Amino acid sequence: AQSVTQLDSQVPVFEEAPVELRCNYSSSVSVYLFWYVQYPNQGLQLLLKYLSGSTLVKGINGFEAEFNKSQTSFHLRKPSVHISDTAEYFCAAYYGGSQGNLIFGKGTKLSVKP
């Protein structure tokens, strides 16, 4: 069965430091990958997505992610985080088909400290 793994449940980091949130997905011929952010008591906001083409994807709020097919990874990065980036981050994969749906990782709580 397809799955998405986020290895880190929590990532504490100081403000203005770089951060990487890790995501691995189960291999497939065709897969689309997404990163979402969730602030407390809110729904999910799309940060970025990889469908095809360039493996480096840039999203909102200064985030970017790199699709690595050989390592089946889609890690999220930001060179300098802000306090306001404190939130839960979910990696998700779509494996195709009109009846398909997103498969989510368990989430990573990013805590940015002053």
Next chain:
Amino acid sequence: GAVVSQHPSWVICKSGTSVKIECRSLDFQATTMFWYRQFPKQSLMLMATSNEGSKATYEQGVEKDKFLINHASLTLSTLTVTSAHPEDSSFYICSARGLAGGSHEQYFGPGTRLTVT
């Protein structure tokens, strides 16, 4: 574009009563809607998938008689939690997939916090 709303955002109900949550696609037609449940500090768990005009498809372990889903139009889906109990307290999130765009595009609502006392 692609905005999904949910109503209410918060609801508190007494044990044994039923509560209805609405999910609307405001600026597009949603052929498929998804209902998720999220426990504190956990990921989203897909409860069911519904296509407009058809019966919902429930995930394994989700009681279809307890969580009634109706997708009567291309812009509205409802989730009714029947005979709610405290263990049903959770954060419920809907998402919608439209006619336009790829089949992978899902747009999420802001969620509904249900507390059963």
